[in-house]
């Protein structure tokens with residue numbers, strides 16, 4: 128675990144009688160892209176939620192940058208999530224009434240940035256993700272692939288250290304899915320952001336540094352490099 132930015136040790140999590148995690152250990156270094164694969168119901172999303180402090184494990188610890196998440200007061204854990212973590216989900220995370228530009232600027236506005244500064248940064252991130260042309264459109268008027276790139280721009284605009292992506296291409300056809308994965312991993316690598324990427328995308332190997340496979344709430348490690 129030496130050099131890990133984020134490390135989980137022996138996580139257990141049950142929902143009633145359903146055991147979602149049965150002793151998972153996981154670590155990711157700064158700037159590393161790790162794909163989390165595995166069958167439906169194997170515990171991937173639960174792992175991601177525990178790693179990001181959204182969910183508390185029943186047993187085990189999650190340590191981020193020297194802080195054990197379970198020992199932080201709620202307010203500090205929420206602050207950490209806003210400042211150091213970014214999130215991309217399968218769909219539904221953009222505000223449909225706002226333009227794509229306003230969506231990307233929103234996290235900065237909520238953090239207190241002036242409109243002009245936030246919008247300048249948003250334009251830059253839309254450009255990096257190759258969707259500058261969506262700036263004045265609302266998400267429902269863009270394609271699924273464009274929306275996901277906008278969502279990635281919004282997740283990265285605050286400069287997080289870790290991006291948690293849960294099936295970010297799950298609602299896309301395989302070609303647009305691959306394009307979004309490539310754009311997301313290229314841009315995160317350029318900015319030194321680590322990615323925990325839960326995906327079913329079969330060609331993910333091309334974009335990740337490492338793959339872990341979750342099966343029945345446990346991890347099977349298969350690495351390549």
Ligand SMILES: Nc1ncnc2c1ncn2[C@@H]1O[C@H](COP(=O)(O)OP(=O)(O)OP(=O)(O)O)[C@@H](O)[C@H]1O
Pocket residue numbers: 142145146147165166167168169170171172173174
């Ligand atoms: N909030 C919850 N309440 C009850 N059971 C849950 C809850 N969240 C997850 N589970 C159960 O825990 C197990 C692991 O679920 P999880 O969503 O982590 O799997 P997954 O690998 O992400 O699945 P998928 O690929 O289908 O999204 C499943 O049996 C699921 O039904």
